Amino acid sequence: MFRAWNFLVILPLLFALRKLSRKQRRQSIISQSDERVLILGASSGIGRRIAHKYALRGARVCVVGRRDDKVTVVVKECETDNTIGITADFGNVGDMIRVRSKLEKEWAGIDTVVVAAGVSALRPLLEVAGVNSEQNSDASEAGIKFAVNAAEAAIKGNYIGPMVAAITFIPLLRRTSRSPSILLISSLGAVIPAPTRSMYGSTKSASLLLYQALAIEHPSIKFSFVLPSTVEGDFRASAVDQLSSTIQASDHTPTDSKSALQIDDVAQRCIQAVDQADKVIFMPGTMRLGHLLYWLWPSFVEKKAMEKYNFTAD
Numbered sequence: 166m167f168r169a170w171n172f173l174v175i176l177p178l179l180f181a182l183r184k185l186s187r188k189q190r191r192q193s194i195i196s197q198s199d200e201r202v203l204i205l206g207a208s209s210g211i212g213r214r215i216a217h218k219y220a221l222r223g224a225r226v227c228v229v230g231r232r233d234d235k236v237t238v239v240v241k242e243c244e245t246d247n248t249i250g251i252t253a254d255f256g257n258v259g260d261m262i263r264v265r266s267k268l269e270k271e272w273a274g275i276d277t278v279v280v281a282a283g284v285s286a287l288r289p290l291l292e293v294a295g296v297n298s299e300q301n302s303d304a305s306e307a308g309i310k311f312a313v314n315a316a317e318a319a320i321k322g323n324y325i326g327p328m329v330a331a332i333t334f335i336p337l338l339r340r341t342s343r344s345p346s347i348l349l350i351s352s353l354g355a356v357i358p359a360p361t362r363s364m365y366g367s368t369k370s371a372s373l374l375l376y377q378a379l380a381i382e383h384p385s386i387k388f389s390f391v392l393p394s395t396v397e398g399d400f401r402a403s404a405v406d407q408l409s410s411t412i413q414a415s416d417h418t419p420t421d422s423k424s425a426l427q428i429d430d431v432a433q434r435c436i437q438a439v440d441q442a443d444k445v446i447f448m449p450g451t452m453r454l455g456h457l458l459y460w461l462w463p464s465f466v467e468k469k470a471m472e473k474y475n476f477t478a479d
């Protein structure tokens with residue numbers, strides 16, 4: 166008789182076989198050395214490591230970032246003649262058209278687009294607007310304007326950029342690749358609310374939902390979404406809600422930042438997600454349950470989030 170526990174053995178096995186066959190299917194269409202990979206946001210961090218790994222397996226790689234010197238360094242680090250570096254802002258329409266023209270001329274198209282670029286925002290919203298919760302003061306006009314400027318920078322870096330990239334590169338992917346893929350590096354903060362990350366999480370969430378809807382509108386393209394928790398590195402330096410250096414802001418470093426994910430592991434999982442056409446990857450994987458738990462027991466998740474960010478409510 167077929168018992169329920171048989172499912173526990175057979176289901177993961179079927180799942181693994183399905184992934185393997187999807188990987189083999191893509192590789193039978195495009196060999197690793199023929200793959201043409203565009204990485205938006207590859208001048209540092211996770212995108213840079215993804216560039217190294219694709220270059221190592223022989224792919225053609227295009228490294229994009231705004232800092233010219235860093236782009237040049239990453240191209241050198243890739244150590245192949247197959248790497249192109251372009252200094253460009255992915256939220257700038259002219260820049261993205263320039264990248265598209267260059268890749269069409271050099272490679273006659275692209276197979277994989279990795280959207281790694283993004284900016285952080287690290288402070289409680291009312292603190293950004295200069296509200297002093299101890300004095301119970303109202304936000305000043307200047308404070309509200311400061312918060313709006315920070316939000317506009319977050320929207321540009323985390324939503325407009327991915328949107329411009331999608332509009333610019335989806336038609337090129339469809340026209341020129343026999344197995345087109347798009348990978349968006351989103352964040353756990355896009356699906357599980359966290360204190361001090363209201364601006365960051367909400368803007369990352371906007372691009373995640375945008376790309377999830379695009380995946381339905383363009384079924385011929387395989388979309389993957391990687392949602393990491395805190396990753397080692399210097400992402401905090403890109404914060405768009407920083408005060409001037411003379412004013413001290415409260416520090417809300419996650420309490421578990423010492424156990425942050427390794428850049429190498431995240432980069433490896435991103436490439437694997439593209440190879441296997443995985444849809445949504447939580448890192449660590451247990452956080453998929455955290456997302457579900459929020460809808461079942463929100464107060465528990467809120468408490469854990471406050472602990473993680475060492476946050477005390479007023």
Ligand SMILES: NC(=O)c1ccc[n+]([C@@H]2O[C@H](COP(=O)([O-])OP(=O)(O)OC[C@H]3O[C@@H](n4cnc5c(N)ncnc54)[C@H](OP(=O)(O)O)[C@@H]3O)[C@@H](O)[C@H]2O)c1
Pocket residue numbers: 205206207208209210211212229230231232233235253254255256280281282283284322326350351352353369392393394395396397398399400403
């Ligand atoms: N680090 C974390 O804890 C963490 C956790 C979860 C998710 N993530 C996500 O992972 C992604 C990569 O972050 P990371 O940790 O690798 O940080 P990072 O080292 O700051 O890398 C971000 C990259 O994006 C580029 N970039 C930013 N804005 C850009 C723009 N407008 N146009 C072109 N390039 C742009 C940066 O280069 P330029 O400055 O040279 O333009 C840099 O190469 C981000 O999307 C982030 O939201 C990070």
